[in-house]
Amino acid sequence: MKASSTILGFAAAAAAGALLGVLFAPDKGSNTRKKIKDKSKDYSDNLKTKFDGIVNTISSNGKEIIEEGKAKFNQVKDDFNAVKDEAKTVKSNY
Template identity: 80%
Template structure:
């Protein structure tokens, strides 16, 4: 989670820097607005792609963790059943 926060912070700082740079550029107002619009769209698309990648990774890892948890649960359940069966066998022998 810290890595994604750092990435978002860096992207935000880069966007702010680009925005300020465009504002102080010696262009006409309409050109400046067009540049801001274009840069905003580029940064928005870039950010969306990064977030989608992060969410995909989290989703994939979550599915793997669930499957691993199910496998471990089944293993523990089987071990418990084996111990219970052994205990019943020992009890009937005495």
């Protein structure tokens, strides 16, 4: 989560810097509002894209971990059954 917090911090700082730059630029109020609206949409879309990428990465990693856990569980179950069968064989020989 530290990386996503860092990314979010940089995005917020960039947005604040862009906003201040637009606010202090000499332009008509309507043009300034339009620029702010356009920039905020751009930053919002960019942030959403990055967030979606992070969520997809976490989801795919989670799925991989679950699949690996299932495989390990099945291997342990097979090993247990093999030992149990061997124990039955040894028991029947005595």
